[in-house]
Amino acid sequence: MNNKIIALFAVIVIAVAGVSIVAFMSNGDDNDNDAYAVSLNGVEATESNVRDNSYLIKRNLIVCTNGEATGNVAEFLNYVTSADGQKIVGKEFISIDKMTDYKDPDKDGKTMIAISGSTTIMDTMTRIAEGYMAKYPYMKVSITGGGSGQGASNTINGVSDIGMCSRDLKASEAEKGLIPTIIGKDGVAVIVNGTGVKDLTIEQVAKIYDGTYTNWSQVGGVDKSIGVG
Structure with missing residues (x-):
């Protein structure tokens, strides 16, 4: 870690x-x-x-979106916080208590999801993405690092669909429309x-x-x- x-x-x-x-x-x-x-x-x-x-x-480990996630981005986040995703999170971090259900992503929806940010979470998120793409071969999820601040900035600016942060959002980031989802604790x-x-x-x-x-x-x-x- x-x-x-x-x-x-x-x-x-x-x-x-x-x-x-x-x-x-x-x-x-x-x-x-x-x-x-x-x-x-x-x-x-x-x-x-x-x-x-x-x-x-301790600290929260989060992912964030610019506004409420919708469509296939929302379903991917549901997968991350589901029992399937949290099984992967729990191998390195502390999983969340309340897990979600997820549905199959829409083949006619957004099929490429870009994620960037915290290097602390990056390896875990990569394994989650690999599991997701194996389950849904028509989905492509890319993961890059850059740090928590970069992930937040990329999401605000539309470069990434999802930002990874190994901390809670700053007030300035939340004010710009970022919405966090806790995916684990450390x-x-x-x-x-x-x-x-x-x-x-x-x-x-x-x-x-x-x-x-x-x-x-x-x-x-x-x-x-x-x-x-």
């Missing part, structure tokens, strides 16, 4: 059941490989806790190593990233410097 946060030290970011893991590592210690997940505000980073909104570091777990810290607050995580806290002793841990990744 392409959820890496660029920071001071190179560490690995991995994904488990739709929860990407951001690592805070301590430097120069024999226990540097002894990494473990911490809870956030007392809540563990699990799929169920992301689903019920008790875990706070959570971010925090792992540390050899620090003695089992739980962090949102405020502490923010202060670690902005450089206010540079030593684990500042958040109740051992006297070791923090490497952020």
Whole structure:
């Protein structure tokens, strides 16, 4: 999953059941490989806790259209949010709770659908599109990246029928007529190593990233410097 946060030290970011893991590592210690997940505000980073909104570091994954989707574009979105589409979403992200039904697209309608935007969602959407085209060979769905902002802009300007965003729409994008459809969720777990810290607050995580806290002793841990990744 392409959820890496660029920071001071190179560490690995991995994904488990739709929860990407951001690592805070301590430097120069024999226990540097002894990494473990911490809870956030007392809540563990699990799929169920992301689903019920008790875990706070998460984001919606959306697709957007310029105005309400109609015709075959609407039916493709129904496929994405159906049990068939969500089975694919759930392999990498957290699927939505309420799924939709879909109908066969109209052969006499729009048969070419252009999608662009978030590279985070791109691989998953490509697999969904491949499944859709295998089911309906007369449909052609093209997928390109460019980032969430590009996907929103392309959809506003009519370059794309659907934009992919790994975030909620900005107010300025919604004001221009974009309508979002949530297709999944993603959570971010925090792992540390050899620090003695089992739980962090949102405020502490923010202060670690902005450089206010540079030593684990500042958040109740051992006297070791923090490497952020």
